[in-house]
Amino acid sequence: MARDLQEQIKKLIVDRRLPPGASLPTEPELMELLGVSRNSVREALKALQAMGIVEIRHGFGTYVGPMSMAPMAEGLAFRTVAGHYRGEDSLLQLLELREAVETGLVARLAGRVPDADLAELDALVGQMEKEAASPDGTVAAATDRAFHATLYRGLGNPLLVEVMEAFWEAFHRVRTDLVDVPQDPGVTCRQHREILDAVRSGEVIRAERAIRDHFGNIRLRLTATDRNPTA
Amino acid sequence: MARDLQEQIKKLIVDRRLPPGASLPTEPELMELLGVSRNSVREALKALQAMGIVEIRHGFGTYVGPMSMAPMAEGLAFRTVAGHYRGEDSLLQLLELREAVETGLVARLAGRVPDADLAELDALVGQMEKEAASPDGTVAAATDRAFHATLYRGLGNPLLVEVMEAFWEAFHRVRTDLVDVPQDPGVTCRQHREILDAVRSGEVIRAERAIRDHFGNIRLRLTATDRNPTA
């Protein structure tokens, strides 16, 4: 029955063509509308919130959620952490997932990136190099993330970009939580530059190799440091 | 605070190294353990259940969930349905996501599929052909799904396979719910046979083209029939 409640609320969103951000009925209204107690309404909303379908703001109201891939990243991250602590190579699997997907995507991308995106990617690599040269000498995670997100924007498929970002996010969070992988800023910058150059020139093979090298580097540092899963 | 509760329960799972299927404390136990009311405990559990982290069985107990990608498929499906009803080409985006990922994967796969998997794939295509020749003349969805799942098993990355299946599942559900795409069983069988042959022979280029043709076929039938999003 509780499962059914969630379905009814989802149906309500779909039937009314509510876009993300639209306001949903209040809890008392939903009670009457669905004929159940407040408790049941709240449990259903909590579940939908966890899936990003609904957004609840205390003292304000309930709204249609952004329906982003953030919950997926969350779930993926937890799954990976749990697996890691139980001795699985889950983090490596997650990295392989990213590598496989990006390798496939970069091939369709080579030579097709809009000039505006190329300029932005140039700026991002420039910022990486600046960060690498700064006192602490580490490339900010946000910069790396932005590079990968911007790279695939040219495919004209926002879903694709979101999924990539979710994978990135999950990997990043697990890595920083679990294992402290030392950066090699110089290599990181060079590899991103190489990816950008390859994509710009439209050389498919070179682009694929650049991506593979990049992930190979991450994998190397991961397997080198991650010798104690019971941290 | 409610968000915090979920984190505490997740932490409990990780700290105790609980594998999927392990039993969690009962609701009264969690009340005392976390120092909150029963309602709050239940809301947190509901949210975790929605993410597949926890599994609740009425009259039996609460357990660590399978942590599968099923919730992701669920969320993706809903997002796609909602977008579709609001006039977006979300279903096409989902198909492109599948195409992009599988195109990337099949390249790493060519020539590396274990003999056991090849035999199973042979059997699956055989079943497709049998189904296509049967009275109703439609290839069962389960058979198609099994083909794609089995194909990528050889990569030795269960996470990868699960993600692929989740994408497949989301696409399938949305397609059957929203638009009634007529099958062309003959073409479907031929294309799967071609993918299998290409992968078996290790011809990377041919395998990629086979996958692309296969998805091109689906896309064609989709865009041909999907002219009325407000169904």
Add this chain to the structure above:
DNA sequence: TAGCTCAGTTGGTTAGAGCAGCTGACTCTT
């Protein structure tokens, strides 16, 4: 006019009661 205050709305939390599904031990029948 600018700022404050307060009432009203909305979600957050607690408490207690009874309902519903499942298990396992006990008892009665064969």
Add this chain to the structure above:
DNA sequence: AAGAGTCAGCTGCTCTAACCAACTGAGCTA
């Protein structure tokens, strides 16, 4: 003695009722 039926107990499920906390907006005050 073996089997089936029954019942007590755990478990999660739902409801009611009350109060707490965050936010908004109208009205008051300076």
